[in-house]
Structures are given as structure tokens and as C-alpha cells.
Amino acid sequence: MAKIIDGKKISQEIKDELKVKVAELNSKGVEVSLAVILVGNDPASTVYVGNKKKACEYIGVKSLSYELPETTTEAELLELIDKLNKDASVNGILVQLPLPKSIDEDKVIQAIAPEKDVDGFHPVSVGSLLIGQKGFLPCTPAGIIQLLKRSDIDINGKECVVIGRSNIVGKPMAVLLLRENGTVTICHSRTQDLKSVCKRADILVVAIGKPKFIDASYVKEGATVIDVGIHRNADNKLCGDVDYESVEPIAGAITPVPGGVGPMTIAMLMNNCVNSVL
Numbered sequence: 001m002a003k004i005i006d007g008k009k010i011s012q013e014i015k016d017e018l019k020v021k022v023a024e025l026n027s028k029g030v031e032v033s034l035a036v037i038l039v040g041n042d043p044a045s046t047v048y049v050g051n052k053k054k055a056c057e058y059i060g061v062k063s064l065s066y067e068l069p070e071t072t073t074e075a076e077l078l079e080l081i082d083k084l085n086k087d088a089s090v091n092g093i094l095v096q097l098p099l100p101k102s103i104d105e106d107k108v109i110q111a112i113a114p115e116k117d118v119d120g121f122h123p124v125s126v127g128s129l130l131i132g133q134k135g136f137l138p139c140t141p142a143g144i145i146q147l148l149k150r151s152d153i154d155i156n157g158k159e160c161v162v163i164g165r166s167n168i169v170g171k172p173m174a175v176l177l178l179r180e181n182g183t184v185t186i187c188h189s190r191t192q193d194l195k196s197v198c199k200r201a202d203i204l205v206v207a208i209g210k211p212k213f214i215d216a217s218y219v220k221e222g223a224t225v226i227d228v229g230i231h232r233n234a235d236n237k238l239c240g241d242v243d244y245e246s247v248e249p250i251a252g253a254i255t256p257v258p259g260g261v262g263p264m265t266i267a268m269l270m271n272n273c274v275n276s277v278l
């Protein structure tokens with residue numbers, strides 16, 4: 001029986017710690033504010049933005065909401081970002097991705113001032129992460145490090161295998177595990193013999209984007225398994241990239257879906273917002 005890593009509980013702890021910090025800042029007359037930009041009405045993005053606003057409200061971060069129509073042009077969006085970059089009362093800027101196809105996402109990410117880049121996607125943030133300098137960390141991988149640390153799972157010297165090499169999860173995850181002195185391997189769609197590489201892992205992070213892809217045959221007995229995937233199955237139930245029922249009996253620790261990695265992403269976004277004023 002694996003230890004269940006409770007992301008809901010750990011994310012709540014983090015939010016409560018941040019709430020105290022924000023109250024302290026407020027008592028000194030300092031406000032924390034986040035501008036959230038949503039373009040179009042993608043249902044999943046609308047839910048994510050709603051959850052981010054709720055978290056702001058809970059912690060005491062002021063959220064400024066910009067809900068723009070699908071027809072918004074790239075120039076209009078860049079103009080808004082420029083205005084928010086120059087507004088000293090705005091600490092963080094978040095543009096909900098994906099953007100409509102007519103807008104160049106890279107251009108938009110690069111337009112956000114690095115000191116307000118609370119998603120940690122700007123090339124300056126990514127570069128700082130790589131060379132170990134201060135900067136905003138991407139929220140999902142930073143949340144996974146917190147899950148491990150707060151569950152007393154040692155990373156130092158451990159075999160860590162990350163499946164997935166996306167810019168928002170896989171690559172930064174590997175760098176953060178390396179920072180914690182893990183011995184890190186990144187697997188991707190061209191990896192040969194994925195199973196035998198995964199079987200080496202003391203810590204296996206799965207961000208493959210395929211429902212229930214990783215079953216017990218990929219997992220070493222006693223390993224920690226972190227499931228980043230989020231999918232809705234045919235019965236409208238959430239599941240991850242890991243086949244939980246198969247893996248849980250042999251893992252040492254495992255994150256459930258829902259209630260594992262998901263809640264940590266928003267908690268770490270809030271952490272970045274608060275850090276943006278410190």
C-alpha cells in the first residue's frame with residue numbers, strides 16, 4: 001500500500017502560510033495584485049481562471065480580471081500587457097494559455113516583464129532556473145518539489161526519471177530535481193525501452209499527456225510516483241497519466257488524480273505572486 005501524497009492538504013497549508021504573509025504585507029501598507037488575462041471562452045481555461053481568482057481572494061491578493069473576446073488581436077493583447085508592465089500597482093501578470101491560433105504565444109510570453117512573470121515561462125525566468133539564479137519558477141514543477149519535500153521524500157542522490165519534455169512541465173521538472181541533487185533522466189516520445197528506464201526510478205514523474213499510460217510494469221517496487229496528467233474519461237471522471245489502480249499497490253508513495261499535483265499549481269502561482277513583492 002502506497003502512501004498517498006495529499007496535494008489538496010499540502011496546497012492548503014501553502015495557501016494558509018501565504019495568507020499570513022499577505023496580511024503582514026497589508027499591515028505595512030503593501031498590497032499584492034495579480035492581473036489575469038483570458039482571451040476567448042475556452043471552457044477549461046474559464047474554469048482555471050475562475051480557480052485562480054478564488055485563490056487570490058482566499059489569500060488576500062487583489063486580482064484584476066481582463067476577459068477579452070476571441071476576436072482580440074495580437075496587437076491589442078500586447079498593448080494591454082505593455083500597459084500592465086508599466087503599472088506599478090500590478091505585481092504579477094498571467095495570460096491564460098492556450099491563446100487563440102491567430103496570436104503568437106511566444107511573442108506574448110516574451111512581452112511580459114520578467115519581474116511580473118508569475119507563470120515563470122519568460123525566457124529570462126527559464127534561464128535563471130537553469131543557472132540557479134533567483135527568478136520565478138514554473139508552477140507545476142515547483143509544486144511537485146513541494147509535494148516531495150513536505151511528504152519527507154528525499155530527492156538527494158535519488159534516481160529521478162521524468163517522462164515528458166514540455167517547456168512547462170518536463171524540462172523545468174528535470175532542472176528542479178537536478179537542483180535538489182537528484183540523478184535525473186528525461187524520457188520522451190523517442191526514448192527507447194521506456195519501461196526499463198522508468199523501472200530504475202526512485203522518483204518517477206509522469207507528464208506524458210496520455211490517460212493511464214503508466215501501469216505497474218513501469219514502476220520499481222517502493223518508488224514514488226508523481227502523476228501530472230489530467231484527463232476526463234468517458235464517464236466524465238478525472239484520471240491521470242498513471243493507471244492508479246495498477247500502480248498504487250507497488251508504489252512507496254503516489255499522487256492521486258484529482259487531489260495530487262493539480263491543486264499545487266495554483267498554490268505555487270500564489271507563492272510567485274507573493275514573492276513578486278518581497
Ligand code: NAD
Nearest residue numbers: 140164165166169188189207208209228229230261262265
Ligand atoms: P505535452 O503534450 O506538451 O508533453 C507530453 C510529453 O510526453 C512530450 O514531451 C512527449 O515527448 C512525451 N511523450 C509522449 N508520448 C510518449 C511516449 N509514448 N513515451 C514517452 N514520452 C512520450 O504535455 P504537458 O503540457 O507537459 O502536460 C502533460 C500532462 O500534464 C497533460 O495531461 C496535461 O494536461 C497535464 N498538466 C497538468 C498540470 C497540472 O497542474 N496538474 C499542468 C500542466 C499539464
